[in-house]
Amino acid sequence: MPKIVDHNERKIKIAEATWNVIVREGLENASVRKIASEANLSVGSLRHYFPSQSDLFLFSMELVSERVRKRIENKNDDKPPLELFQEALLEVLPIDEDRKIEMEVWLVFSAKTLVDRRLEELSKNVFIQMRTGIEKIINSLDSLQLLKEDVDLHVEAIRLHALIDGLATHHILHPNTLTNEEMILTLRYHLQSLCKEV
Amino acid sequence: MPKIVDHNERKIKIAEATWNVIVREGLENASVRKIASEANLSVGSLRHYFPSQSDLFLFSMELVSERVRKRIENKNDDKPPLELFQEALLEVLPIDEDRKIEMEVWLVFSAKTLVDRRLEELSKNVFIQMRTGIEKIINSLDSLQLLKEDVDLHVEAIRLHALIDGLATHHILHPNTLTNEEMILTLRYHLQSLCKEV
DNA sequence: ATAGTATTAGTACAGTTGTATTAAAAAGGG
DNA sequence: CCCTTTTTAATACAACTGTACTAATACTAT
Structure with missing residues (x-):
């Protein structure tokens, strides 16, 4: 009967337009009008897919985590x-342009998390998933008897988690001072330091 | 002749009001009017000390770095x-309520750094100062022959730097999942892991 | 006291914001 | 072809934005 549009596909397109605006002009300038224009849509049309700006932002942030998850x-x-x-851990680092954009958007939304309950909820869930994944890796390495003898599994998970996000954040904010190569090298160095000598 | 007001003192008061508004309602709602009201000033009066919002934000972000520097x-x-x-490194972590507020404000401004040249400049300078300080610590430990034999001084500085900011960010964003104690414990654990056994 | 200036306050303005409403356009099924 | 429903577009509105301008106020030094 009516014109049919794949809603999810269209929403993803709009969310990517949101990413673009955020990267180019910042979250505080990511108005509904600018995003609609970036997506070649009218404001009314955009609001047909996202009833409110809050919905749009939540979906746009969620899309980042989905992209990363699928990659892993x-x-x-x-x-x-x-x-x-x-390799799995390297996937979380902003090692190329696409990943840098995603991480940058994630970083900006993370700051908003502090005053936005819906974004906070998403952020918390993703954080726990990430932590759980890292714990699994640490535990697996331990089961394979690859780890040094005196490591504390719980603290090692916390440490690796913080190190990864710290490296990623530093490279996003200061790409010239913490280069791509240093970021990757440091992660490899850290993993080596956890494991027995060969 | 005229009424005299200590400009710097007043500017600090306004900047602290800015912090409050940012923590309570976020940077996107930190309008000149709200900040003036928080500081019990009129908008016109506020603008007598900060000609533009950009000046106000720059000063407010700078105040965070000054507070941390003085503490160290x-x-x-x-x-x-x-x-x-x-102890010096612990000063950088958000170990109490005052420091949490400062770090939260710093985090929010850091995100804005990506689309604001003036804030970016400040952020870059502070980042380099921090890195330099950490390098000095690592080098001192090495000179004192406290470090393990096989460490790479350059990478260790990068790693410690990223770990500290990662821990701080995680605690700010997820205080219930990464507790104060875990944050401190992990930093101590890391420093121990760099040094020779006793 | 008074003159003069730093400081405050009030008002105004043009631009932007998110959202609501309404109607036109488009397209698939009968 | 035409009906039905999705999709698009346009317009409107009240609230808020940063900034400019102007005048009142408060205080100090003579």
């Missing part, structure tokens, strides 16, 4: 575990 | 070096 899931090769873990 | 400078006791370094 596609990494299930049959490589040696240490190498596989290393 | 006051730490020059005559304790054993490892302990002294540990």
